[in-house]
Amino acid sequence: NAGVTQTPKFRVLKTGQSMTLLCAQDMNHEYMYWYRQDPGMGLRLIHYSVGEGTTAKGEVPDGYNVSRLKKQNFLLGLESAAPSQTSVYFCASSSQYQETQYFGPGTRLLVL
């Protein structure tokens, strides 16, 4: 039981490049979330999903897209990376009937 895993762990991009971050969970959770963490700002919700095939915007969705084609996976895409997207990205999941979110180890992204 690996919990929540994220791929890759680190990435360096140049401005304008694209990439996809993968989140996978093996707990059969309905809900999945993408957050970004910046110093002094805590974690802010980018997008979330309440089930396979559904996604919704969070607090800071601009510049990101997401997809949830399979229940266990939640992908975060950056179509044209900008230096302002330099951050640590965390994925989390939770059961429909519980309030606890389980977090992945994070992806550190640097956009030059």
Added chain:
Amino acid sequence: AQSVTQLDSQVPVFEEAPVELRCNYSSSVSVYLFWYVQYPNQGLQLLLKYLSGSTLVKGINGFEAEFNKSQTSFHLRKPSVHISDTAEYFCAVSVAGGTSYGKLTFGQGTILTVHP
């Protein structure tokens, strides 16, 4: 909308001393309250949560928190800290009742540094 304020960005303390990390929230509806801990270069781990019932909540690693509705606070306490408690601590809220799909609003974080 909900908001969370952690009143101290950094808290230095000596080993075996007590510590309190302060958290205040704002919401027009009932909320659930959480404390998460983040050790260096790791993800977040749940310390404790308040959903309903007793206002004093006990969590892992000897931490506890008290929900005070009148003061809209949820302060985290530990009577005697260890070096291994050095980490960043986040207070978070979600709307009670499941209508928000568990979305969390986080505070800015408090870095607890325990000195020998």
